Amino acid sequence: MSPAPGPVRINIHPSFDVLAATTAARLITKLLDVQNERGEATVVLTGGTVGIATLKAVVDSPACSAVDWSKVNFWWGDERFLPVGDPESNAKQARDVLLDKIGVDPARVHPMGSPDQFADTQAAAADYARQLAVAAAAEHPGTEEENLDTTAIVWNALPRFDVLLLGIGPDGHIASLFPEMAGIRVRNELVVGVDNSPKPPPSRVSLTLPTINSAQEVWMVVSGSDKAGAVGLALAGANPVQVPAAGPAGRVKTLWLIDQDAAAKVPENLFLGGAS
Numbered sequence: 001m002s003p004a005p006g007p008v009r010i011n012i013h014p015s016f017d018v019l020a021a022t023t024a025a026r027l028i029t030k031l032l033d034v035q036n037e038r039g040e041a042t043v044v045l046t047g048g049t050v051g052i053a054t055l056k057a058v059v060d061s062p063a064c065s066a067v068d069w070s071k072v073n074f075w076w077g078d079e080r081f082l083p084v085g086d087p088e089s090n091a092k093q094a095r096d097v098l099l100d101k102i103g104v105d106p107a108r109v110h111p112m113g114s115p116d117q118f119a120d121t122q123a124a125a126a127d128y129a130r131q132l133a134v135a136a137a138a139e140h141p142g143t144e145e146e147n148l149d150t151t152a153i154v155w156n157a158l159p160r161f162d163v164l165l166l167g168i169g170p171d172g173h174i175a176s177l178f179p180e181m182a183g184i185r186v187r188n189e190l191v192v193g194v195d196n197s198p199k200p201p202p203s204r205v206s207l208t209l210p211t212i213n214s215a216q217e218v219w220m221v222v223s224g225s226d227k228a229g230a231v232g233l234a235l236a237g238a239n240p241v242q243v244p245a246a247g248p249a250g251r252v253k254t255l256w257l258i259d260q261d262a263a264a265k266v267p268e269n270l271f272l273g274g275a276s
């Protein structure tokens with residue numbers, strides 16, 4: 001039985017640039033706090049314009065070097081199923097703007113599989129699920145590797161995600177989970193392959209909603225008036241199958257980090273007012 005999710009907080013920012021810079025500042029501070037407490041920290045990255053801009057803002061921040069990046073674990077919420085190093089790959093974009101500049105430990109960086117390594121997205125998804133289970137076992141000593149369960153969502157069958165970043169598409173998709181499609185309905189798998197993504201490229205690998213919701217904190221980082229409808233519906237409590245952005249719920253907290261354009265249709269009763 002999964003624990004009830006934590007509270008939702010909405011922070012509205014005046015512009016894309018301020019959103020990226022403040023989200024970067026929050027991430028640096030969060031990783032520092034977790035490292036002080038636990039010696040290491042784990043973040044799940046997202047692709048997309050705002051997601052990558054946030055990573056660039058991290059490396060541009062004077063506080064960037066305060067984090068011991070060699071003790072940060074990096075996972076991805078989704079990935080385009082493209083050859084390693086393809087410029088459209090979420091991992092390649094993250095490496096270009098951040099990971100190749102901050103002294104990460106390669107053993108702690110976990111990109112999703114590519115067509116160079118796997119025959120199809122389902123095989124890449126199964127491999128990622130196994131990587132997650134291996135990491136979980138390492139966090140829960142005593143779990144024998146041959147007993148790893150990558151099919152059931154058992155809350156301690158996943159590594160601890162301190163912060164999981166998500167963008168939102170204009171259609172309300174998150175990661176590579178799209179409205180009314182199979183992936184958003186999956187409840188008994190950690191990771192899924194997607195081969196008919198409405199957002200190009202068509203083939204992708206994605207964490208499932210239950211895996212996303214195993215995170216301590218989920219941060220929805222959203223900019224632009226084209227997302228206002230999806231943000232408004234999600235915060236108004238839409239059904240996640242129709243509006244996947246309504247589904248994410250961190251175990252401790254769900255942060256909506258949005259700019260004014262994306263906030264245009266936030267239900268009045270939820271609007272906490274003021275820029276962050």
Ligand SMILES: O=C(O)[C@H](O)[C@@H](O)[C@H](O)[C@H](O)COP(=O)(O)O
Nearest residue numbers: 047048049050167168169174175
């Ligand atoms: O692989 C991807 O494309 C992303 O993971 C995807 O979920 C993205 O975050 C949203 O589509 C928002 O993208 P934009 O910020 O570019 O609109």
